[in-house]
Structure formats: structure tokens, C-alpha cells
Amino acid sequence: MYHVLHAVVPPLAKAVWRPTVHGLEHVPSSGGVILASNHLSFADSMIIPIVAPRPVVFLAKSDYFTGTGVRGVLQRGWFEGLGMLPVDRDDSRAAIASLETALEVLGRGGAFGIYPEGTRSRDGRLYRGRTGVAHLALTAGVPVVPVGLVGTEHLQPVGARFPTMARVTVSFGAPIHVAGRFEGVPSGRARREVTDEIMAAIGELSGQQPAGVYNERPAEA
Structure with missing residues (x-):
């Protein structure tokens, strides 16, 4: 079912939104790879798989896969067609489970x-990266392709239920290779250095102003 849906959903969405795309040649055609992006909108996880030259797996709230009725079926089909995998964010082990799932995909x-910012930027600045991305790259020994998104905050603004029409640009940067570079370096320091290198590359692609601090998820009302 995934292959049928994936053959339909991304081309259809690309025809509707017509995003501008740069650097597709930087995405390896095969083998494990991490696509690390800035985060401006819920729609980011749709735009990247739509324009990427190969299937890209993102994690999505499990709620999106459990709906009932016609709407539930359509919603589940949309997310499955984009290659998303469900994760229960209310589970206390969600972070660990997410890393395990990522390593399975890369493996x-x-x-x-x-x-790497962890949650969407609500003021347009690029926040400090969390080191989970470096943990994945160093553990799996795979390259990281930085991705810079521009304009997706207008495609689906915070609070909007559905995407609208907006000009969007997606830029893929040169792969960052980490395998063999940090032998003998303390793991914490290696993860921090790799993460900072990735975030600097993302910033070059997105043109965002660095916030210099971590982005915290807004408290639930």
C-alpha cells in the first residue's frame, strides 16, 4: 500500500504547491542518510518528502494514524503515502523509541x-540544535544532509489546520560526513561539535538569524 500511495501523494502535492528546490544532487541515491532541517511549520514534514529524490521517513504523532471514518482513512493514507511513521509522544519513552526507530531506518x-531544533521556531530564528541528530549520525556512521526551508511558515502557519498556497524554497546542502572523524574524542564533545556543524550549515541554507539558545516547546493550555 505504501508504494501505491507514495507514487501518488508526493507528485500530486508537488504539482499543487510547486516548491523551488536546490541541491538535489547532494542527497545520496542510496544508503543510510539523515536529512536535518530547520523547522518552521507542521508542513515541513510534508514538503521535504515531496521534493526529495528518494523516500524520507519522518515521525508523526500516532493520533494521525488512528482516526475513524472517511476523514481518518484519508488522513492515514496521506501520512502513510509520505512515508511517515507513528510515534506516541505521550509515552515517557517516546524520545528513546524515536531514536531506536531512526536507527532502524538508517540501518x-x-x-x-x-x-535538530526539536520544535518549530515561532519567531523565525534558528535555535540551537539538540544533539540527538549527532548521536544518530555517529552511531549509524551515516552522512547528514543539511536542509534549509524558507517560506513554509506561510504555507501552514502555527494554528492553521490545513496548508494554503505560498512560495516555498527547499535547499539541500553538501553532506556532512562524520564516520571516523571523532575517534578518541569524548562522546559528549563529539556530539556537540557535530550538531553545531550541522546547525551552521542549515543556517547558511535558510538565511535565519541564530537565536543562540534552545527552543522550548510551548506549554499546553
């Missing part, structure tokens, strides 16, 4: 998408 030679 079988897949492409995994991640937002």
Missing part, C-alpha cells in the same frame, strides 16, 4: 528526516 539504508 536498512533508508533516509531519516529530523529537526
